Amino acid sequence: VVSIKMTSQWSPPADDFSIYYVLTECTDYYDTLPVKEADGNQPHFQGVTGLRNLGNTCYMNAIFWCLCSISPLVEYFLSGKYITTQQDGQEFLIYVLNELHEALEKVKILQESITTETSIITRLFEGQLSYCIVCLKCEKRTYKNEVFTLLSLPIPSEYECSLQDCLQCFFQQDTLTWNNQIHCSFCETKQETAVRASISKAPKIIVFHLKRFDSQSTMKRKLRTDIHYPLTNLDLTPYISPIFRKHPKYNFCAVVVSKKLLKVTQF
Numbered sequence: 001v002v003s004i005k006m007t008s009q010w011s012p013p014a015d016d017f018s019i020y021y022v023l024t025e026c027t028d029y030y031d032t033l034p035v036k037e038a039d040g041n042q043p044h045f046q047g048v049t050g051l052r053n054l055g056n057t058c059y060m061n062a063i064f065w066c067l068c069s070i071s072p073l074v075e076y077f078l079s080g081k082y083i084t085t086q087q088d089g090q091e092f093l094i095y096v097l098n099e100l101h102e103a104l105e106k107v108k109i110l111q112e113s114i115t116t117e118t119s120i121i122t123r124l125f126e127g128q129l130s131y132c133i134v135c136l137k138c139e140k141r142t143y144k145n146e147v148f149t150l151l152s153l154p155i156p157s158e159y160e161c162s163l164q165d166c167l168q169c170f171f172q173q174d175t176l177t178w179n180n181q182i183h184c185s186f187c188e189t190k191q192e193t194a195v196r197a198s199i200s201k202a203p204k205i206i207v208f209h210l211k212r213f214d215s216q217s218t219m220k221r222k223l224r225t226d227i228h229y230p231l232t233n234l235d236l237t238p239y240i241s242p243i244f245r246k247h248p249k250y251n252f253c254a255v256v257v258s259k260k261l262l263k264v265t266q267f
């Protein structure tokens, strides 16, 4: 069962905040967002049309309507035969962003655009982490960069914590020992290593995924921790490399909540 709720059009506040964050969240609570009741006077055309033109989307709607009238195709998707494993919200988000990015890149090639400008997806969502890796024997430092569009944050408490606690946990120094040792190019063997991540490029819109499934235990256990998050001014300054620091403060813009009803997970 999939339900899609369109909330009233969101527009950024008039002040100078130009960056927002998105939280992909997974809890057992009922979604309490107010939903606009359908206008009783409006006739319903269920099964005939149903997709509103959002400006320039009529061509997409028309194609969807056509596809929806091809019975074998509809039956296939309604039968659930295509489902192998249920996607998590954050996996689907990454998939959609990647597809949008690829599509925009193709348009650029088709238009023979010589501009080197990156896609809107990259410009909004892409950030970069810098890992500082220190060999605990020779103390030599190496750096490794990694691009991200989503940060998967651990949850450090069973009962209650804040989003900032999760961030602190993610960015704290990690010591890699035993099987996790890293090869040191100076010692030329595997050594115990200290690793610390920091943000070297803060994206305009940052997406967090909260790891509610405890990967430490052998049983897949869900953490039901209450996590508080600020609606304005989430300060990421402590986690940004000093040389790249621009004191970004993020305002909350969206949350994805999943809840389990019988055996179906609803978003």
Ligand SMILES: [Zn+2]
Binding pocket: 135, 136, 137, 138, 139, 140, 184, 185, 186, 187, 188, 191
């Ligand atoms: Zn070393």
